[in-house]
Amino acid sequence: MLRIAVIAGVLHSGGKRNLIMEYYRHIDRTKVQYDFICDSDSNGIPEEEIKALGGRVYKVAPYKNLITHLKDTYKILKENKYEVMHAFDNTLNIFPMFLGRIAGVKVRISESISKGDKNEKKTLIKYALRPFSHWFANCYMANSIDCGIWQFGKKTYDKGEVSIFKTVINADTNAFDDKLRESTRKKFGWENKVIYGFIGRYVPQKNPLFLIDIFNEITKKQENATLVMIGFGELENEMHDRIQSYGITDRVMNLGRRDDINQFYNAFDTFLLPSLYEGMPVVGIEAQCAGLPIFFSKNITEETTASELAHYIGLEESPVIWADKIVKVVEDYMPKRRSYAAEVKINGFDSKSEALRMQSFYLAQINSVDGYERNS
Known part of the structure; x- marks a missing residue:
């Protein structure tokens, strides 16, 4: 051996x-x-x-x-x-x-x-x-x-x-599970909400302050939009202050550090990752496998595309442009939710x-x- x-x-x-x-x-x-x-x-x-x-x-x-x-x-x-x-x-x-x-x-x-x-x-x-x-x-x-x-x-x-x-990733264990989606959304009271998710560290690399700017614009377009953030990091206080300044505290949930994240890929309606840079982010593949549309910045390699659910927007675009593109895709896709494990396997992930x-x-x-x- x-x-x-x-x-x-x-x-x-x-x-x-x-x-x-x-x-x-x-x-x-x-x-x-x-x-x-x-x-x-x-x-x-x-x-x-x-x-x-x-x-x-x-x-x-x-x-x-x-x-x-x-x-x-x-x-x-x-x-x-x-x-x-x-x-x-x-x-x-x-x-x-x-x-x-x-x-x-x-x-x-x-x-x-x-x-x-x-x-x-x-x-x-x-x-x-x-x-x-x-x-x-x-x-x-x-x-x-x-x-x-x-x-x-x-x-x-x-x-x-x-x-x-x-x-x-393990495509089989990360596949979409409609029963897990239903139970998680019920547990957190998300049944009638559109859930925008983020999982990662609250650090400059992940660009979380810009993410909050984007979500603020989304709230102007969707009354039932909620941002759920899972993570920790040095920018947490700044993020809290920006959320308060926009007056959207009741539209944002910070769940902190967690290891039981598979349920959230199923419960979210989309995933936001406007990072300044990445390698090939695991969350990007996991999200797609669970049938979750994901919006990357164009600073992230398009090699992360495991399915048609991967979307890329430039960081030079305004939060308004990001919000317009995201909401359009999410509202069109939500009734079609399914697993993309087969695509993940075919594409070598x-x-x-x-x-x-x-x-x-x-x-x-x-x-x-x-x-x-x-x-x-």
Whole structure:
């Protein structure tokens, strides 16, 4: 059995955790196993599930304690004598890739699962480290072509050196369920409302203040419109203030951090994601699978299109334009709600098939001497 060191970094509930776990749940674990190396300040490590699936969890000092973090990680890589490591921290992967090289890890996979915005302080380090993304790794991977080109460069992608493994979901468990929709809407008192949903962190990347601007315009067109937000983050107070300033407090529900989100994809009538940037957002695929129309900003790659339910609007457009386009689609679509699991599978977003392809990739790299030394 091949045991792989998965460098997960900070693992909270959300896209990165879902991406890794969907692949892990569906690989043949008699052939390939994962060990998770996570920062100790993570709050979303699914330890019980990982251990039940035969994996191990190692917690290392957070990145902010960089020297201790590097020492902890190196010790784990060295002692376990891994042949393969797979890092999911974008340009920060340079650090574990270096540690893997000096620890003797033969196959060092650096994956890009997001991009960045030069105007956002937290992503400045991404831009600073991006020129070094080729260092110490000998396999490049991304969850979308856009992410692969952003981190590793178009020249590297055009040479066929970036392997694309999409953001995936379990299409069957995310399929539309009319009974779950009915029970959830009844539980929250949404039977006669049009529910606009958002699930994600309340951070600049997700553009939640603009989302509130959009919804404010929607309320002028639909008397029964309600915005339901599920998440947490640094902009929560600003969001609250903007909602109050528009006088729409009674039209917005903030449900905070939750893990039971499948019911909400079914209960919502549409999903709004006007992000400044994304990789290939898991919520985008999950929403479509559940038959939920979703409105992305054009800053999000159109590779996220798993069905006809994906719509893209430019951020240069006003909240009024966004509202006009959204309301038109929602009012036309609502009576036609159905599952789009079949489309999700056909378009390559189902974890069951993609996990087997990932498994084959790992095993092929082990048997490729060239793969060990390229770009070392």
